[in-house]
Amino acid sequence: MKLSPEFVNVCYLVAAVLFILDLKWMTHPKTAVRGNRAGMLAMLIAVVVTLLPSDHSLDYTYILIGLAIGSAIGLFAALKIKMTSMPELVGLFNGFGGAASVLVGASALLAASAALAQDKIDPGMTMMVATVASALIGSVTFFGSYVAFGKLAEFLAVKWKLYTWQKAIKYGFALVTVAGALAYVIPAGLDTYNAITVFSAVIIAGIAVMKSDRIPMAGFAKLAFLALSIVAGFLVVGDPHNEHAFWMLVAASGALGVLLTWSIGGADMPVVIALLNSYSGLAAAATGFVIGNSVLIISGSLVGASGIVLTMIMCKAMNRSLLNVMFSRMGPTADTPDADEVYTTVKSTSADEIAMMVETAQRIVIVPGYGMAVAQAQHAVREFGNLVAEKFDAEIEYAIHPVAGRMPGHMNVLLAEADVSYDKLKEMDEINSTIETVDLCIVVGANDVVNPVARTDPNSPIAGMPIINVDMARTVIVIKRSLSPGFAGIPNPLFAKDNTMMFFSDAKKAFNELNAAVKET
């Protein structure tokens, strides 16, 4: 039995509608599970009708090998991953989507080139432009995601000693990139395109083994590789046989992807993750133009749009524009006050003292930050919440800043993993409107997102950034290992305020001690 093309297209339409419903339902907590199932069903329909024979027959060898390997890795990754490693996983998955788009583009180009040689069928301008777009966006996404993944897994652009597996990935990736380029270029012979391909691969590898996140002449290099990618793109569109120009395009846009993400780190990470998410969708949409398939175009552009919406939410939460995040660095300015002056009146406290304050507090708010994620303190934090509820009948709320952590929603995922009910998680605006009535505010490993200079000092690098106004609470406890600055590199006067006390400790250790002290009271 063969499926008619009309039937296949109707199935694609059903899948597209289900994908739209998936994303629509994913934006409400009550319908999110249903949304995810709709997405699975849509994907199943789309893949099954593609696998069944229609107007031409299929050879299943490579398909089945690919499906088997991909399913095994996907299953393993999804079931084994710890929730604390979620940012890395999301970063990595974005990259796979990008790489798939590059390879589909490459495959389509070879197919078009062969068809052109045999039957003199012109693949057409549309298909060629789409192939170029698919490869360009896909390659930027793949290499950019690798950098994001490496930064989140803390083996790229760091100075400290690495574990063996981290070294294996770091140097292995650099080596494979250069070796891959050489393996292609040496048999193909050296010409201008191939020279640029190798040069780009060397740049990618060279940056990827760097220990610093500052690249000399980064601005110029970004423009240069963008220009090279565009030139290569035009050459490929002009001549589908020009396979060398295609791989030059892939390599040059790969270098562009590395350069664009390399200097972005820390608190800007959520923006990059969301942006790469958007790119992975756009790459899929471009692939849709390559093979003339509307289900790819629809679902790819939906993902592109949702990624952009998230990116904009993240930028707004930092009061910065996307261009500012992508092209400039945050750091102290000449006006930034000296840390020693700011911190003259810092007071420190102990677990026992905090336990006494907890006893009399009516309303307690915890403000988590990246420090909680690093220390994996979420379970100890939840235990503290349970203890306080049992012993003193007080409710604990959690105030979540939109860019706290390293990806959109990072704190929410961690606290949900520790079994904190999500109606206890409050958004910044909700907490800020009643912050004066909070008796005790406990900041766990957050810094810039609670720095009052964002409100008070118009010359500060974080001026105008919406913050959680913890300094307006009656008493503030800050759990932090030291007085070291956050991502913005500026001192935080909150730590030296009259109503603030510092508890210098690792977040997990601090809460374990605090829990022991609360049990004794």
Next chain:
Amino acid sequence: MGTDLIMLLTVFVLAVFVGFEIITKVPPTLHTPLMSGSNAISGITLVGAIVLAGDPRLPDLARMLGGVAVALATINVVGGFLVTGRMLHMFKRK
């Protein structure tokens, strides 16, 4: 450039608008699941990869590249939907 391109472009532009319309307000709790879920959707490249990997008329190298693309896109699809499901299950427990 024929009517085909115009049709596909129309679909593209309309889908982008639909995307922006349905995802205007997302509660922060769902930011991560939305990303991993939409990432699974972007694995739809799988359909394109299957078409190329399975076309017997294509040169072997083109089909092999398609096969690798099948594997990569499948990781995205399988891993993305499952991990999203796991996260949503966690949110639902209470």
